[in-house]
Amino acid sequence: MESDRFERVMAVMRRDVPDRVPWALWGHFPAVPFLRYYSWEKANRDGEESAKAHIALLRALDYKMDLLKVTPYYRYMACQWGSRFRFVDNQEDAETVDVVVKETADWGKLWVLDPRKELRENLRAVEILARDMGRRMPFIYTIPSPLVQALHGISTPERVYGDMKNQPDALKEGLEIITQTCIDFARACVDEGATGIFFGIGGGGQIWSRMSREQLEEYGLNYDKKILDALSHAPIRLLHICSNDQEDPQKDGGLMEEGWFKRYPVEAINWWDKSFTPAPVAKEIYGDKFCIVGGVDQRQTMLHGTPQQIEKEVKAAIEGAGKDGGFIIGPGCTLFQDTPLANYNAVARAVEKYGVYKR
Template sequence: MPPLGSLPEPLLDAVAGISSARGRWTSLTAIERVLTTFRHKEPDRVPATPILGAGARQIKGIPFPDFATKAEKAADAYCSGFEFVGGDLVVLLWDLSVEAADFGQKVIYPENSTAMCDYNDPVVKEVGDYRKVKPIDFSQTVRMQEFVKLCRIMVKRLGLRTVIGGFVFGPLGVLSMMRGAERLFRDCVLYPKEVRKACEAITRTLIEFVQAQCETGVSALAIDSLYASRNGLAKQLWEEIEGPFVREIAREIKKNGVSVAVHNCGHDLYFDAQIRSMEPDAISFAHLPDDCRTPKELKERYGDQVTLIGYIPTPLLVTGTPQEVMTACREQIDVLARDGGYILAPGCEYPPNIPLTNAFSIMKAAEKYG
């Protein structure tokens, strides 16, 4: 998909309109399908993605540590996941420790699980350390550079067949990896200026990170703003602390003509605050926002502002039969897919250690009910 932001809006609408009309009698490509739904027109069927990340490593038996640190291995996993299961959108997501690792945070790479930060040895050990966090020389980063390499490989291998999306963890999220979420949360209330100072420094590097991802040719880039939810900060505090920085990151992405998506799998997430801050094209979510009680209300309130991506529950993917997952997909399609602006997906990454059966169920549901 070409960088949407680089094309004039009327042209995009015209292309989407033609695709929508064509979709009534013929199958669209994944790229046409996503473009059409992003312009809030109905494609031939609902676009879908299983958000298959580390789960795809099972196909070729790639170990977790290799998946998380080696672009070639990860690309093999993502490509085999795409060939095996399919997907109109491939979201490149390693784990939430990528950026923090380059800021010096010690990371654990388990053999049978997702990489995670070692919170026993945080970079920010005390409040005074926030001011010691400085932007880093992006050319010298290891995991971020490797992730950019992954984007480049994936665009080259699959860029004409599906939409490739990059990923960045928001500065507050990165900081939580370097401080521990619990300590950071207290600091946000007691020492907000210190936290903001560190967010500012981290953002300088994240801007270079997203620039580099955009240059690879990814069509969309997701900003993870997890703490803009009831699992994180109060809405106003989030807008004061992280809001301005994710706004900068989103603007940088848009400047490069790339679509901005928000990923937030928190409970009662703040759609309104995130839209105010980032003006995203899409929001990937796992739970209803704090101001909507039903998916119908969500569609009515936000369906014309952003493309909704979600929100098959993780526990259902773990325990549900394929039929149950397909039924849940159908229920969501019925409510959310009207007039486009919807991509069927899990609320978060497909659980990495479960069979891929229900990833197929999602794709099957899109074909059957979409």
């Protein structure tokens, strides 16, 4: 039954035990070779292209996933404010051509984007997916945090960190406008039928290693909470704590394992658990508050491993963090575009084999 997926995911959001462990995988669809008839560049300006690519992904899989995370190009708001990026050959990374906020005074040029005007194509993707999938499959739309957007698309780390030091009020004026845009857009997504949002913090880098705890609270958490609090009626608020080889919130400040992220009003958390803070450790710390999403390594096994290695990794992840529910199998970050389709299917097969709880 298709609606089992909804109940399964809602059960883990309540940190209950579902009939089996749910799974979800996400990449920059359609920037993957096996969705060859769709365009990543077009999906950034055409909501139907984005929705169709996600539907095509679900069709391409041998098993249907339990939760669909919809992944637009993460600078979609910056594009509407006038930043420009160059898409080449369906490559997932698009080079920055120009950013809208070059000088401190440029923060004042931003305005609150209307979800039904400037962001209508993003909202149209949500509307099409809601119509197609209804309540049979939960899906969440991606919103990067205001700080991530400011650093990596609307402006640059040089500008943001310069203004944080010398012109904090101008930077805050910009962050307020980005925040209000996120609130209006996120609410519109839920109104159109999305089950919630995937809220990304730390993406693009130069955050965990560069900001003090006080700065993270003042320029990050403070705005993030406004968006998440405005969505308290949404069934799923999934927090993605992004990291890379240079920095993560455990190595830089010990935030992850002291429970700092409990301050986020969300149902679930996801991070690269093969890089820092293993899922069983996080379950001890956060398991009474959040559903844990993770267990497969997007950098190693998913990209380079065999289906057998992936099955082993999924089995171990379920044994390590799946006990008593509240756990979803997922990657530590967006899958690389060259991740083989066979490896997506291996995750699903392993969940079918090893994800059933004994009753």
